[in-house]
Amino acid sequence: MKVQEITLFVNGTQYDFSVGPRLGQIPPGETLSQTLRNRLGLTGSKEACGEGACGCCTVVMEGEAVTSCMMLTADCDGKHITTIEGLANPSTGELSVLQQTFIDHYAFQCGFCTPGILMTATALLAKNPHPTEEEIKDALSGNFCRCISQYHVIEAVKEAAGKAGA
Numbered sequence: 001m002k003v004q005e006i007t008l009f010v011n012g013t014q015y016d017f018s019v020g021p022r023l024g025q026i027p028p029g030e031t032l033s034q035t036l037r038n039r040l041g042l043t044g045s046k047e048a049c050g051e052g053a054c055g056c057c058t059v060v061m062e063g064e065a066v067t068s069c070m071m072l073t074a075d076c077d078g079k080h081i082t083t084i085e086g087l088a089n090p091s092t093g094e095l096s097v098l099q100q101t102f103i104d105h106y107a108f109q110c111g112f113c114t115p116g117i118l119m120t121a122t123a124l125l126a127k128n129p130h131p132t133e134e135e136i137k138d139a140l141s142g143n144f145c146r147c148i149s150q151y152h153v154i155e156a157v158k159e160a161a162g163k164a165g166a
């Protein structure tokens with residue numbers, strides 16, 4: 001089997017892997033969610049449904065919110081990826097504007113869905129700094145919260161909208 005070399009850029013750090021069947025290689029069927037969580041130790045994004053239905057595993061790839069359980073790592077060569085661990089300022093630890101407004105608005109309860117929601121909202125505000133409430137709801141329509149935190153989430157995203165660094 002031909003070995004494929006791939007490079008991921010995750011939260012600004014370069015990771016080189018080879019794809020193949022051997023120990024230490026990434027199996028061709030390994031998902032990005034598995035790689036982030038199990039190989040890189042980035043367990044902030046969660047995996048629940050494993051089939052693209054809940055949004056808990058969402059990360060930002062090349063500016064787009066993607067469900068990492070639905071991406072094969074072998075297909076992500078050269079991609080720039082941001083996970084929840086990459087939102088805060090790496091030098092100071094200061095939270096992103098969105099992270100802070102989520103705290104200010106108590107926009108979570110158990111928090112299991114929160115990393116995915118934050119990543120979806122981060123991608124939204126990067127592309128559309130002043131979304132309408134309908135646009136926020138539409139962007140977050142693939143992120144499910146069992147704790148019914150959605151109303152607070154909408155308020156948190158609305159407050160973050162337009163602020164620098166959100």
Ligand code: FES
Nearest residue numbers: 048050052055069
């Ligand atoms: S775990 Fe990926 S969408 Fe549910």
Ligand code: FES
Nearest residue numbers: 109111145146147
């Ligand atoms: S805060 Fe518990 S699932 Fe959303």
